[in-house]
Amino acid sequence: MQTHPSQSCFMSSIDLHTQYSYQVMLPEAVAIVMAPKDASKSYGVFRITDPGGTTILKQCQESGFHLHQEPSDGTPIYEDCSNVYINPNLRFEVIDLRCLS
Template identity: 75%
Template sequence: MQCQAFNEEEIHAILSEQSLYPAGWIHTHPSQTCFLSSIDLHTQYSYQVMLPEAVAIVAAPTDPTRSYGIFRLTDPGGMDVLRECGESGFHTHRETTDGGPIYETCSRVHFNPNLRFEIVDLRSGA
């Protein structure tokens, strides 16, 4: 399976119009476990290279151990691996220089149930 973002210009226009900037991204693994695939790692790199605090949120409703995860690339380990990777599609990555993981679960996350949010659906006909 693969995911491709469309109309990214519209996304950036909405963010700019509302004086917002992306602090990460969210996607689902509807029939997989909760992890970052090689494609996800490259996507996260593009966010994290611009904003070191950026996170990737994965919703995995069929994972029996956890239904979601919040991840980031390790720095410098994972960031270095992705910076040097020129492959695309699903593939394996080399080990980090220090032998640590390429990405980690974010442990200092505060959930505020009182935050207001708005969903903008850019799909045609929606």
């Protein structure tokens, strides 16, 4: 899970490299990005495209924030997970335990 407290809901280059390491080991892994200040999309569930995005990230040697080229197959480097069901009736609560000391 990644948090973008003051940005929009997207996968940064650091998020992509983190997700790539999980998705290579566990192909069904998804990335959850929380963006509470994004009025249009406060959260997203994403996957790196395969083979397009995984090929780009496998070859990338850069670190930190940087841009990636687009996959040559025309797909995006990552996509929304269309096979994930979010049940709106389930309660979800996040508690910042740092404030309880």
